[in-house]
Amino acid sequence: MDEKKEKIMQAALQVFSFEGYHKAKISKIAEIAGIGAGTVYLYFKNKEAILEELFINSWSRIDEKLVKLDEIKNMTPEQKIREIIGEIIEMVAQNSDLARLILSEYSFWSAGPSTKVNDYVGSVMERTTKIISKGIECGEFNKSLNAKDATVFLVGGIWHLMAAKTIDFTNVDVLSMTKEIEHLAVNGLK
């Protein structure tokens, strides 16, 4: 059943994001998923593979969005940046556990053991950098900026903010949040 795999991932996400990957117990994940501990290993090679798949899910979604944006020709870099921000925020709003997880297990993708995850993250970074580069070239963004650094700064800032929002359970108005981050990000680039 793929339905069962889905349940495991759901449960793992919950436990990982709440306890952190290292402290999370397979037994608890299984319990929440409503299955026996051994069953987990029918669907995943090991604990790490669950985390990997969770990461790939989320990063590939952003990557897809970026590919689509790349194909649109009559859109300014600034507009594209706004689109990306919107996409990330929406994703986080829909699934705050995931944001918290990605942030707290940051080390897994910056020095991580998974080539696959790294590839996706790298791809997202690269595509974003390309957009910013375009913006610098055409004069829309500040000429003195380094596109790569700006990308890391933006992604990091957005991520932290979203994670912080999900940690204190304040009800966030997603729309106003989007406007605000867009402002901080786009003005910073100009």
Added chain:
Amino acid sequence: MDEKKEKIMQAALQVFSFEGYHKAKISKIAEIAGIGAGTVYLYFKNKEAILEELFINSWSRIDEKLVKLDEIKNMTPEQKIREIIGEIIEMVAQNSDLARLILSEYSFWSAGPSTKVNDYVGSVMERTTKIISKGIECGEFNKSLNAKDATVFLVGGIWHLMAAKTIDFTNVDVLSMTKEIEHLAVNGLK
């Protein structure tokens, strides 16, 4: 001897930042410090306590800087923000191990077990928020911003960027880096 405690912390920093907290072995820390494994426990309650003390060291340093800045009256919020950025960058430049560690064990302060560390982090955030608030009030920063959110965004952005820089060992020109982050941050606020 406090000198021995210092040695343990030095060694722990090295091992933690290189291997990550969870994979780091006490035995290796002890070996590098040139002492027996048991000796570590004469100076620290347990492994976690070493990490805690390392964190407190670094965050309290930034906090101190902020206290000093708070006392200066004839300085605009923008200037103060630039000062903080400079301070953080300098700290990271001086001690990249620590930066890498704080980033990779991020979860320890966002959902961490240590109240003491959380207090320092909270204090740093609060003081920064206050500065940004002042800037919004006096019209130097954009009125539509939420000071708290802006703080988190900035700190997150800076942090990620610095971490990225310390992870790939690219030789960074600290000064130009400072200028760039200041630009991204301050313009975002305006």
Added chain:
DNA sequence: TTGCGTTATGAACGGTGATTCACTATTCAA
């Protein structure tokens, strides 16, 4: 209903490494 392949189970195993502790070395006041 039976039997076989598939799927699920959770107790038991095993590796790991933090922590302990019985013992040794050092220091220093008397």
Added chain:
DNA sequence: TTGAATAGTGAATCACCGTTCATAACGCAA
């Protein structure tokens, strides 16, 4: 010089889970 207090040691202990696997339950075609 001595011996008691202090500091240091590292092998042995112990708790902790990830993982395995012998067994059970299930689903279904014959």
